[in-house]
Amino acid sequence: MQSSRPTRLIDPVLAVRQLSRYEIPGRRYLGRADCALVVAGAGDSYETYLPPRRPTSLRGRTAVYEVDLGVHPLRLCTRLPSDIDSFEFETTFDLTWQVTDPERFVISQERDIPALLNRVLHRLLRPVTRQFPISSSARAEVSVQQLLDASGDHAARQGLRLGGTARLRRDPDERAQQGRLRAAQYNAAAALAEHEVELVRLDQQQQLKAQKIEFYRHHLARGGLDALLLHLAEHAQDTPLVVENLRADEKRTIENQLGLIDRVLPEGTLEKYQLEEPQRLVLALFRSVFTQAVSESADAQQEDPLRKPPGLAAQHPDSPAWPV
Incomplete structure:
Protein backbone atom coordinates (compact mmCIF):
# COMPACT_ATOMS: atom_id res chain seq x y z
CA MET A 1 0.00 0.00 0.00
CA GLN A 2 1.35 3.41 -0.95
CA SER A 3 1.13 6.12 1.70
CA SER A 4 2.64 9.10 -0.15
CA ARG A 5 0.73 11.52 -2.35
CA PRO A 6 1.85 12.87 -5.74
CA THR A 7 3.60 16.24 -5.49
CA ARG A 8 1.17 17.77 -8.00
CA LEU A 9 -2.21 16.15 -7.87
CA ILE A 10 -4.59 16.64 -10.77
CA ASP A 11 -7.24 14.02 -9.99
CA PRO A 12 -8.10 13.42 -6.31
CA VAL A 13 -9.73 10.09 -7.22
CA LEU A 14 -6.64 7.97 -6.69
CA ALA A 15 -8.18 4.61 -7.54
CA VAL A 16 -11.46 3.06 -8.71
CA ARG A 17 -12.11 -0.60 -7.96
CA GLN A 18 -14.88 -2.36 -9.82
CA LEU A 19 -16.65 -5.04 -7.73
CA SER A 20 -18.12 -8.23 -9.05
CA ARG A 21 -21.34 -9.75 -7.88
CA TYR A 22 -19.35 -12.64 -6.56
CA GLU A 23 -17.36 -10.53 -4.10
CA ILE A 24 -16.35 -12.70 -1.14
CA PRO A 25 -18.61 -11.88 1.84
CA GLY A 26 -16.92 -10.22 4.76
CA ARG A 27 -13.87 -9.14 2.83
CA ARG A 28 -12.98 -5.52 3.60
CA TYR A 29 -11.40 -2.93 1.31
CA LEU A 30 -9.27 -0.56 3.35
CA GLY A 31 -7.51 1.72 0.83
CA ARG A 32 -5.17 4.51 1.99
CA ALA A 33 -5.56 5.49 5.59
CA ASP A 34 -5.91 9.23 4.82
CA CYS A 35 -8.39 8.83 1.96
CA ALA A 36 -12.17 8.62 1.87
CA LEU A 37 -13.95 5.65 0.31
CA VAL A 38 -17.06 6.32 -1.76
CA VAL A 39 -18.91 3.06 -2.34
CA ALA A 40 -21.39 2.86 -5.23
CA GLY A 41 -24.40 0.64 -4.75
CA ALA A 42 -27.31 -0.40 -6.88
CA GLY A 43 -28.87 2.35 -8.94
CA ASP A 44 -27.58 5.82 -8.07
CA SER A 45 -26.89 5.21 -4.39
CA TYR A 46 -23.56 6.13 -2.82
CA GLU A 47 -22.17 5.84 0.65
CA THR A 48 -19.12 7.70 1.93
CA TYR A 49 -16.64 6.40 4.51
CA LEU A 50 -14.32 9.01 5.95
CA PRO A 51 -11.16 7.76 7.67
CA PRO A 52 -10.87 5.80 9.83
CA ARG A 53 -14.32 4.30 9.02
CA ARG A 54 -14.33 1.48 6.45
CA PRO A 55 -17.14 -0.68 5.07
CA THR A 56 -17.48 -4.08 6.75
CA SER A 57 -18.88 -5.70 3.63
CA LEU A 58 -18.96 -4.88 -0.07
CA ARG A 59 -21.69 -7.33 -0.99
CA GLY A 60 -24.18 -5.81 -3.39
CA ARG A 61 -21.81 -2.89 -4.22
CA THR A 62 -20.57 -2.15 -7.72
CA ALA A 63 -17.49 0.08 -7.21
CA VAL A 64 -15.26 1.70 -4.63
CA TYR A 65 -13.71 5.18 -5.24
CA GLU A 66 -10.64 6.12 -3.25
CA VAL A 67 -10.64 9.93 -2.87
CA ASP A 68 -7.71 12.03 -1.58
CA LEU A 69 -8.64 14.43 1.22
CA GLY A 70 -5.39 16.40 1.44
CA VAL A 71 -4.84 20.12 0.93
CA HIS A 72 -3.01 20.78 -2.35
CA PRO A 73 -1.36 23.91 -3.75
CA LEU A 74 -2.02 25.01 -7.30
CA ARG A 75 -0.74 27.92 -9.38
CA LEU A 76 -2.85 29.01 -12.33
CA CYS A 77 -1.61 31.55 -14.87
CA THR A 78 -4.23 32.93 -17.20
CA ARG A 79 -5.46 36.12 -18.89
CA LEU A 80 -8.55 38.08 -18.01
CA PRO A 81 -10.03 40.76 -20.29
CA SER A 82 -10.00 44.50 -19.59
CA ASP A 83 -12.65 46.95 -20.74
CA ILE A 84 -11.28 46.71 -24.29
CA ASP A 85 -10.32 43.52 -26.09
CA SER A 86 -6.94 44.84 -27.22
CA PHE A 87 -5.43 44.47 -23.75
CA GLU A 88 -5.75 41.75 -21.11
CA PHE A 89 -4.70 41.38 -17.50
CA GLU A 90 -1.99 38.83 -16.85
CA THR A 91 -3.42 36.95 -13.87
CA THR A 92 -1.70 34.56 -11.48
CA PHE A 93 -3.67 32.55 -8.92
CA ASP A 94 -1.83 30.92 -6.00
CA LEU A 95 -4.53 28.56 -4.77
CA THR A 96 -5.11 25.76 -2.30
CA TRP A 97 -7.85 23.20 -2.89
CA GLN A 98 -9.23 20.25 -0.95
CA VAL A 99 -11.99 17.74 -1.47
CA THR A 100 -14.52 18.29 1.32
CA ASP A 101 -17.43 16.28 -0.13
CA PRO A 102 -16.03 13.11 -1.75
CA GLU A 103 -19.43 11.82 -2.85
CA ARG A 104 -20.33 15.08 -4.63
CA PHE A 105 -16.95 15.15 -6.37
CA VAL A 106 -17.28 11.53 -7.54
CA ILE A 107 -20.78 12.22 -8.88
CA SER A 108 -19.52 15.36 -10.75
CA GLN A 109 -17.31 13.13 -12.93
CA GLU A 110 -14.59 15.82 -12.86
CA ARG A 111 -11.10 14.38 -13.08
CA ASP A 112 -8.88 17.44 -13.79
CA ILE A 113 -8.76 19.94 -10.93
CA PRO A 114 -6.63 22.64 -12.71
CA ALA A 115 -8.92 22.61 -15.75
CA LEU A 116 -12.00 22.68 -13.51
CA LEU A 117 -10.82 25.64 -11.42
CA ASN A 118 -9.58 27.54 -14.46
CA ARG A 119 -13.00 27.18 -16.06
CA VAL A 120 -14.86 28.16 -12.89
CA LEU A 121 -12.66 31.20 -12.21
CA HIS A 122 -12.92 32.46 -15.79
CA ARG A 123 -16.71 32.21 -15.71
CA LEU A 124 -16.76 33.98 -12.35
CA LEU A 125 -14.17 36.72 -12.93
CA ARG A 126 -14.32 37.75 -16.59
CA PRO A 127 -17.41 39.94 -16.10
CA VAL A 128 -15.62 41.69 -13.19
CA THR A 129 -12.35 42.54 -14.94
CA ARG A 130 -14.21 43.82 -18.02
CA GLN A 131 -15.33 46.75 -15.88
CA PHE A 132 -11.75 48.08 -15.53
CA PRO A 133 -9.38 49.76 -18.00
CA ILE A 134 -6.01 48.11 -18.42
CA SER A 135 -4.35 50.97 -16.50
CA SER A 136 -6.40 50.10 -13.37
CA SER A 137 -4.81 46.74 -12.63
CA ALA A 138 -4.59 47.49 -8.89
CA ARG A 139 -8.32 48.20 -8.54
CA ALA A 140 -9.16 45.20 -10.71
CA GLU A 141 -6.97 42.99 -8.50
CA VAL A 142 -8.86 44.09 -5.38
CA SER A 143 -12.20 43.20 -6.96
CA VAL A 144 -10.90 39.84 -8.19
CA GLN A 145 -9.53 39.00 -4.74
CA GLN A 146 -12.83 39.88 -3.09
CA LEU A 147 -14.71 37.63 -5.47
CA LEU A 148 -12.17 34.83 -5.01
CA ASP A 149 -12.61 35.04 -1.23
CA ALA A 150 -16.38 34.76 -1.71
CA SER A 151 -16.18 31.84 -4.17
CA GLY A 152 -16.84 29.17 -1.52
CA ASP A 153 -20.30 28.34 -2.85
CA HIS A 154 -19.04 27.80 -6.39
CA ALA A 155 -16.29 25.44 -5.19
CA ALA A 156 -18.69 23.65 -2.85
CA ARG A 157 -20.89 22.70 -5.82
CA GLN A 158 -17.99 20.55 -6.97
CA GLY A 159 -17.32 19.17 -3.49
CA LEU A 160 -14.24 21.36 -3.01
CA ARG A 161 -12.87 24.01 -0.67
CA LEU A 162 -10.95 26.76 -2.48
CA GLY A 163 -8.75 29.59 -1.24
CA GLY A 164 -5.77 31.67 -2.31
CA THR A 165 -4.61 34.97 -3.72
CA ALA A 166 -4.82 36.67 -7.10
CA ARG A 167 -2.25 38.94 -8.76
CA LEU A 168 -3.01 41.04 -11.82
CA ARG A 169 -0.54 42.75 -14.13
CA ARG A 170 -1.09 44.81 -17.22
CA ASP A 171 -0.73 43.28 -20.65
CA PRO A 172 2.95 43.10 -21.82
CA ASP A 173 2.15 45.11 -24.96
CA GLU A 174 0.46 47.79 -22.87
CA ARG A 175 3.38 47.84 -20.42
CA ALA A 176 5.79 48.30 -23.32
CA GLN A 177 3.63 51.10 -24.72
CA GLN A 178 3.48 52.81 -21.32
CA GLY A 179 7.24 52.46 -21.05
CA ARG A 180 7.70 54.20 -24.38
CA LEU A 181 5.30 56.96 -23.34
CA ARG A 182 7.14 57.47 -20.04
CA ALA A 183 10.47 57.61 -21.86
CA ALA A 184 9.08 60.18 -24.32
CA GLN A 185 7.65 62.26 -21.47
CA TYR A 186 10.95 62.10 -19.59
CA ASN A 187 12.91 63.16 -22.67
CA ALA A 188 10.49 66.01 -23.33
CA ALA A 189 10.71 67.18 -19.72
CA ALA A 190 14.51 66.96 -19.79
CA ALA A 191 14.65 68.93 -23.04
CA LEU A 192 12.30 71.58 -21.62
CA ALA A 193 14.37 71.87 -18.46
CA GLU A 194 17.56 72.16 -20.48
CA HIS A 195 15.95 74.84 -22.64
CA GLU A 196 14.83 76.78 -19.57
CA VAL A 197 18.32 76.54 -18.06
CA GLU A 198 19.78 77.84 -21.33
CA LEU A 199 17.32 80.74 -21.34
CA VAL A 200 18.27 81.63 -17.78
CA ARG A 201 21.97 81.45 -18.68
CA LEU A 202 21.49 83.68 -21.72
CA ASP A 203 19.44 86.15 -19.67
CA GLN A 204 22.16 86.27 -17.03
CA GLN A 205 24.78 86.83 -19.71
CA ASP A 304 26.51 104.91 -45.86
CA PRO A 305 26.46 108.56 -44.61
CA LEU A 306 23.05 108.01 -42.99
CA ARG A 307 24.22 105.11 -40.89
CA LYS A 308 24.42 105.82 -37.15
CA PRO A 309 27.32 104.43 -35.15
CA PRO A 310 26.44 101.91 -32.43
CA GLY A 311 25.78 103.46 -29.09
CA LEU A 312 24.73 102.81 -25.56
CA ALA A 313 21.79 103.80 -23.43
CA ALA A 314 21.63 107.15 -21.63
CA GLN A 315 24.27 107.75 -19.04
CA HIS A 316 23.49 106.41 -15.60
CA PRO A 317 23.50 109.18 -12.99
CA ASP A 318 25.29 107.07 -10.39
CA SER A 319 28.51 105.13 -10.63
CA PRO A 320 27.58 101.42 -10.99
CA ALA A 321 29.39 98.63 -9.21
CA TRP A 322 32.20 96.96 -11.11
CA PRO A 323 30.82 93.85 -12.84
CA VAL A 324 32.92 90.71 -12.82
Whole structure:
Protein backbone atom coordinates (compact mmCIF):
# COMPACT_ATOMS: atom_id res chain seq x y z
CA MET A 1 0.00 0.00 0.00
CA GLN A 2 1.35 3.41 -0.95
CA SER A 3 1.13 6.12 1.70
CA SER A 4 2.64 9.10 -0.15
CA ARG A 5 0.73 11.52 -2.35
CA PRO A 6 1.85 12.87 -5.74
CA THR A 7 3.60 16.24 -5.49
CA ARG A 8 1.17 17.77 -8.00
CA LEU A 9 -2.21 16.15 -7.87
CA ILE A 10 -4.59 16.64 -10.77
CA ASP A 11 -7.24 14.02 -9.99
CA PRO A 12 -8.10 13.42 -6.31
CA VAL A 13 -9.73 10.09 -7.22
CA LEU A 14 -6.64 7.97 -6.69
CA ALA A 15 -8.18 4.61 -7.54
CA VAL A 16 -11.46 3.06 -8.71
CA ARG A 17 -12.11 -0.60 -7.96
CA GLN A 18 -14.88 -2.36 -9.82
CA LEU A 19 -16.65 -5.04 -7.73
CA SER A 20 -18.12 -8.23 -9.05
CA ARG A 21 -21.34 -9.75 -7.88
CA TYR A 22 -19.35 -12.64 -6.56
CA GLU A 23 -17.36 -10.53 -4.10
CA ILE A 24 -16.35 -12.70 -1.14
CA PRO A 25 -18.61 -11.88 1.84
CA GLY A 26 -16.92 -10.22 4.76
CA ARG A 27 -13.87 -9.14 2.83
CA ARG A 28 -12.98 -5.52 3.60
CA TYR A 29 -11.40 -2.93 1.31
CA LEU A 30 -9.27 -0.56 3.35
CA GLY A 31 -7.51 1.72 0.83
CA ARG A 32 -5.17 4.51 1.99
CA ALA A 33 -5.56 5.49 5.59
CA ASP A 34 -5.91 9.23 4.82
CA CYS A 35 -8.39 8.83 1.96
CA ALA A 36 -12.17 8.62 1.87
CA LEU A 37 -13.95 5.65 0.31
CA VAL A 38 -17.06 6.32 -1.76
CA VAL A 39 -18.91 3.06 -2.34
CA ALA A 40 -21.39 2.86 -5.23
CA GLY A 41 -24.40 0.64 -4.75
CA ALA A 42 -27.31 -0.40 -6.88
CA GLY A 43 -28.87 2.35 -8.94
CA ASP A 44 -27.58 5.82 -8.07
CA SER A 45 -26.89 5.21 -4.39
CA TYR A 46 -23.56 6.13 -2.82
CA GLU A 47 -22.17 5.84 0.65
CA THR A 48 -19.12 7.70 1.93
CA TYR A 49 -16.64 6.40 4.51
CA LEU A 50 -14.32 9.01 5.95
CA PRO A 51 -11.16 7.76 7.67
CA PRO A 52 -10.87 5.80 9.83
CA ARG A 53 -14.32 4.30 9.02
CA ARG A 54 -14.33 1.48 6.45
CA PRO A 55 -17.14 -0.68 5.07
CA THR A 56 -17.48 -4.08 6.75
CA SER A 57 -18.88 -5.70 3.63
CA LEU A 58 -18.96 -4.88 -0.07
CA ARG A 59 -21.69 -7.33 -0.99
CA GLY A 60 -24.18 -5.81 -3.39
CA ARG A 61 -21.81 -2.89 -4.22
CA THR A 62 -20.57 -2.15 -7.72
CA ALA A 63 -17.49 0.08 -7.21
CA VAL A 64 -15.26 1.70 -4.63
CA TYR A 65 -13.71 5.18 -5.24
CA GLU A 66 -10.64 6.12 -3.25
CA VAL A 67 -10.64 9.93 -2.87
CA ASP A 68 -7.71 12.03 -1.58
CA LEU A 69 -8.64 14.43 1.22
CA GLY A 70 -5.39 16.40 1.44
CA VAL A 71 -4.84 20.12 0.93
CA HIS A 72 -3.01 20.78 -2.35
CA PRO A 73 -1.36 23.91 -3.75
CA LEU A 74 -2.02 25.01 -7.30
CA ARG A 75 -0.74 27.92 -9.38
CA LEU A 76 -2.85 29.01 -12.33
CA CYS A 77 -1.61 31.55 -14.87
CA THR A 78 -4.23 32.93 -17.20
CA ARG A 79 -5.46 36.12 -18.89
CA LEU A 80 -8.55 38.08 -18.01
CA PRO A 81 -10.03 40.76 -20.29
CA SER A 82 -10.00 44.50 -19.59
CA ASP A 83 -12.65 46.95 -20.74
CA ILE A 84 -11.28 46.71 -24.29
CA ASP A 85 -10.32 43.52 -26.09
CA SER A 86 -6.94 44.84 -27.22
CA PHE A 87 -5.43 44.47 -23.75
CA GLU A 88 -5.75 41.75 -21.11
CA PHE A 89 -4.70 41.38 -17.50
CA GLU A 90 -1.99 38.83 -16.85
CA THR A 91 -3.42 36.95 -13.87
CA THR A 92 -1.70 34.56 -11.48
CA PHE A 93 -3.67 32.55 -8.92
CA ASP A 94 -1.83 30.92 -6.00
CA LEU A 95 -4.53 28.56 -4.77
CA THR A 96 -5.11 25.76 -2.30
CA TRP A 97 -7.85 23.20 -2.89
CA GLN A 98 -9.23 20.25 -0.95
CA VAL A 99 -11.99 17.74 -1.47
CA THR A 100 -14.52 18.29 1.32
CA ASP A 101 -17.43 16.28 -0.13
CA PRO A 102 -16.03 13.11 -1.75
CA GLU A 103 -19.43 11.82 -2.85
CA ARG A 104 -20.33 15.08 -4.63
CA PHE A 105 -16.95 15.15 -6.37
CA VAL A 106 -17.28 11.53 -7.54
CA ILE A 107 -20.78 12.22 -8.88
CA SER A 108 -19.52 15.36 -10.75
CA GLN A 109 -17.31 13.13 -12.93
CA GLU A 110 -14.59 15.82 -12.86
CA ARG A 111 -11.10 14.38 -13.08
CA ASP A 112 -8.88 17.44 -13.79
CA ILE A 113 -8.76 19.94 -10.93
CA PRO A 114 -6.63 22.64 -12.71
CA ALA A 115 -8.92 22.61 -15.75
CA LEU A 116 -12.00 22.68 -13.51
CA LEU A 117 -10.82 25.64 -11.42
CA ASN A 118 -9.58 27.54 -14.46
CA ARG A 119 -13.00 27.18 -16.06
CA VAL A 120 -14.86 28.16 -12.89
CA LEU A 121 -12.66 31.20 -12.21
CA HIS A 122 -12.92 32.46 -15.79
CA ARG A 123 -16.71 32.21 -15.71
CA LEU A 124 -16.76 33.98 -12.35
CA LEU A 125 -14.17 36.72 -12.93
CA ARG A 126 -14.32 37.75 -16.59
CA PRO A 127 -17.41 39.94 -16.10
CA VAL A 128 -15.62 41.69 -13.19
CA THR A 129 -12.35 42.54 -14.94
CA ARG A 130 -14.21 43.82 -18.02
CA GLN A 131 -15.33 46.75 -15.88
CA PHE A 132 -11.75 48.08 -15.53
CA PRO A 133 -9.38 49.76 -18.00
CA ILE A 134 -6.01 48.11 -18.42
CA SER A 135 -4.35 50.97 -16.50
CA SER A 136 -6.40 50.10 -13.37
CA SER A 137 -4.81 46.74 -12.63
CA ALA A 138 -4.59 47.49 -8.89
CA ARG A 139 -8.32 48.20 -8.54
CA ALA A 140 -9.16 45.20 -10.71
CA GLU A 141 -6.97 42.99 -8.50
CA VAL A 142 -8.86 44.09 -5.38
CA SER A 143 -12.20 43.20 -6.96
CA VAL A 144 -10.90 39.84 -8.19
CA GLN A 145 -9.53 39.00 -4.74
CA GLN A 146 -12.83 39.88 -3.09
CA LEU A 147 -14.71 37.63 -5.47
CA LEU A 148 -12.17 34.83 -5.01
CA ASP A 149 -12.61 35.04 -1.23
CA ALA A 150 -16.38 34.76 -1.71
CA SER A 151 -16.18 31.84 -4.17
CA GLY A 152 -16.84 29.17 -1.52
CA ASP A 153 -20.30 28.34 -2.85
CA HIS A 154 -19.04 27.80 -6.39
CA ALA A 155 -16.29 25.44 -5.19
CA ALA A 156 -18.69 23.65 -2.85
CA ARG A 157 -20.89 22.70 -5.82
CA GLN A 158 -17.99 20.55 -6.97
CA GLY A 159 -17.32 19.17 -3.49
CA LEU A 160 -14.24 21.36 -3.01
CA ARG A 161 -12.87 24.01 -0.67
CA LEU A 162 -10.95 26.76 -2.48
CA GLY A 163 -8.75 29.59 -1.24
CA GLY A 164 -5.77 31.67 -2.31
CA THR A 165 -4.61 34.97 -3.72
CA ALA A 166 -4.82 36.67 -7.10
CA ARG A 167 -2.25 38.94 -8.76
CA LEU A 168 -3.01 41.04 -11.82
CA ARG A 169 -0.54 42.75 -14.13
CA ARG A 170 -1.09 44.81 -17.22
CA ASP A 171 -0.73 43.28 -20.65
CA PRO A 172 2.95 43.10 -21.82
CA ASP A 173 2.15 45.11 -24.96
CA GLU A 174 0.46 47.79 -22.87
CA ARG A 175 3.38 47.84 -20.42
CA ALA A 176 5.79 48.30 -23.32
CA GLN A 177 3.63 51.10 -24.72
CA GLN A 178 3.48 52.81 -21.32
CA GLY A 179 7.24 52.46 -21.05
CA ARG A 180 7.70 54.20 -24.38
CA LEU A 181 5.30 56.96 -23.34
CA ARG A 182 7.14 57.47 -20.04
CA ALA A 183 10.47 57.61 -21.86
CA ALA A 184 9.08 60.18 -24.32
CA GLN A 185 7.65 62.26 -21.47
CA TYR A 186 10.95 62.10 -19.59
CA ASN A 187 12.91 63.16 -22.67
CA ALA A 188 10.49 66.01 -23.33
CA ALA A 189 10.71 67.18 -19.72
CA ALA A 190 14.51 66.96 -19.79
CA ALA A 191 14.65 68.93 -23.04
CA LEU A 192 12.30 71.58 -21.62
CA ALA A 193 14.37 71.87 -18.46
CA GLU A 194 17.56 72.16 -20.48
CA HIS A 195 15.95 74.84 -22.64
CA GLU A 196 14.83 76.78 -19.57
CA VAL A 197 18.32 76.54 -18.06
CA GLU A 198 19.78 77.84 -21.33
CA LEU A 199 17.32 80.74 -21.34
CA VAL A 200 18.27 81.63 -17.78
CA ARG A 201 21.97 81.45 -18.68
CA LEU A 202 21.49 83.68 -21.72
CA ASP A 203 19.44 86.15 -19.67
CA GLN A 204 22.16 86.27 -17.03
CA GLN A 205 24.78 86.83 -19.71
CA GLN A 206 22.74 89.69 -21.17
CA GLN A 207 22.29 91.26 -17.75
CA LEU A 208 26.01 90.95 -17.00
CA LYS A 209 26.89 92.43 -20.39
CA ALA A 210 24.54 95.36 -19.80
CA GLN A 211 26.09 95.97 -16.37
CA LYS A 212 29.57 95.91 -17.83
CA ILE A 213 28.64 98.34 -20.62
CA GLU A 214 27.03 100.72 -18.13
CA PHE A 215 30.09 100.54 -15.91
CA TYR A 216 32.49 101.30 -18.74
CA ARG A 217 30.30 104.11 -20.08
CA HIS A 218 30.16 105.69 -16.64
CA HIS A 219 33.95 105.92 -16.37
CA LEU A 220 34.46 106.89 -20.01
CA ALA A 221 31.88 109.66 -19.72
CA ARG A 222 33.81 111.11 -16.74
CA GLY A 223 37.21 110.83 -18.38
CA GLY A 224 38.25 108.01 -16.03
CA LEU A 225 40.41 106.27 -18.58
CA ASP A 226 43.08 105.34 -16.02
CA ALA A 227 40.56 103.55 -13.79
CA LEU A 228 39.07 101.88 -16.84
CA LEU A 229 42.46 100.59 -18.00
CA LEU A 230 43.21 99.28 -14.53
CA HIS A 231 39.99 97.30 -14.55
CA LEU A 232 40.67 95.96 -18.06
CA ALA A 233 44.06 94.79 -16.82
CA GLU A 234 42.17 92.18 -14.79
CA HIS A 235 39.45 91.65 -17.40
CA ALA A 236 41.19 92.02 -20.76
CA GLN A 237 38.49 89.95 -22.46
CA ASP A 238 36.09 92.92 -22.04
CA THR A 239 38.17 95.24 -24.29
CA PRO A 240 36.30 94.39 -27.55
CA LEU A 241 32.99 94.85 -25.69
CA VAL A 242 34.00 98.37 -24.59
CA VAL A 243 35.17 99.46 -28.03
CA GLU A 244 32.15 97.96 -29.78
CA ASN A 245 29.72 99.98 -27.67
CA LEU A 246 31.42 103.39 -27.90
CA ARG A 247 29.66 106.30 -29.59
CA ALA A 248 31.53 108.38 -32.17
CA ASP A 249 32.11 111.26 -29.74
CA GLU A 250 33.31 108.84 -27.07
CA LYS A 251 35.73 107.30 -29.54
CA ARG A 252 37.16 110.72 -30.32
CA THR A 253 37.55 111.41 -26.61
CA ILE A 254 39.33 108.11 -26.07
CA GLU A 255 41.55 108.72 -29.08
CA ASN A 256 42.63 112.07 -27.60
CA GLN A 257 43.24 110.51 -24.19
CA LEU A 258 45.27 107.68 -25.72
CA GLY A 259 47.41 110.28 -27.49
CA LEU A 260 47.81 112.08 -24.22
CA ILE A 261 48.92 108.90 -22.50
CA ASP A 262 51.48 108.30 -25.23
CA ARG A 263 52.95 111.75 -24.56
CA VAL A 264 53.00 111.57 -20.78
CA LEU A 265 53.76 107.92 -20.21
CA PRO A 266 57.57 108.30 -20.48
CA GLU A 267 57.48 111.17 -17.95
CA GLY A 268 55.96 108.88 -15.31
CA THR A 269 52.69 110.71 -14.82
CA LEU A 270 50.89 107.44 -14.03
CA GLU A 271 51.33 105.73 -10.69
CA LYS A 272 54.11 103.18 -10.37
CA TYR A 273 51.82 100.22 -9.84
CA GLN A 274 49.97 101.26 -13.03
CA LEU A 275 53.11 100.83 -15.11
CA GLU A 276 53.36 97.12 -14.41
CA GLU A 277 53.38 94.73 -17.33
CA PRO A 278 49.66 93.62 -17.20
CA GLN A 279 48.52 97.26 -17.48
CA ARG A 280 50.87 97.89 -20.39
CA LEU A 281 49.55 94.82 -22.21
CA VAL A 282 45.92 95.89 -21.70
CA LEU A 283 46.72 99.40 -22.89
CA ALA A 284 48.28 97.99 -26.07
CA LEU A 285 45.33 95.63 -26.60
CA PHE A 286 42.80 98.40 -26.03
CA ARG A 287 44.65 100.72 -28.45
CA SER A 288 44.79 97.98 -31.11
CA VAL A 289 41.09 97.06 -30.86
CA PHE A 290 40.07 100.70 -30.62
CA THR A 291 42.09 101.69 -33.72
CA GLN A 292 40.57 98.84 -35.72
CA ALA A 293 37.02 99.72 -34.62
CA VAL A 294 37.49 103.43 -35.49
CA SER A 295 38.82 102.49 -38.92
CA GLU A 296 35.88 100.18 -39.59
CA SER A 297 33.42 102.83 -38.37
CA ALA A 298 34.95 105.46 -40.70
CA ASP A 299 34.75 103.10 -43.68
CA ALA A 300 31.11 102.35 -42.88
CA GLN A 301 30.29 106.07 -42.67
CA GLN A 302 31.82 106.66 -46.12
CA GLU A 303 29.74 103.85 -47.59
CA ASP A 304 26.51 104.91 -45.86
CA PRO A 305 26.46 108.56 -44.61
CA LEU A 306 23.05 108.01 -42.99
CA ARG A 307 24.22 105.11 -40.89
CA LYS A 308 24.42 105.82 -37.15
CA PRO A 309 27.32 104.43 -35.15
CA PRO A 310 26.44 101.91 -32.43
CA GLY A 311 25.78 103.46 -29.09
CA LEU A 312 24.73 102.81 -25.56
CA ALA A 313 21.79 103.80 -23.43
CA ALA A 314 21.63 107.15 -21.63
CA GLN A 315 24.27 107.75 -19.04
CA HIS A 316 23.49 106.41 -15.60
CA PRO A 317 23.50 109.18 -12.99
CA ASP A 318 25.29 107.07 -10.39
CA SER A 319 28.51 105.13 -10.63
CA PRO A 320 27.58 101.42 -10.99
CA ALA A 321 29.39 98.63 -9.21
CA TRP A 322 32.20 96.96 -11.11
CA PRO A 323 30.82 93.85 -12.84
CA VAL A 324 32.92 90.71 -12.82
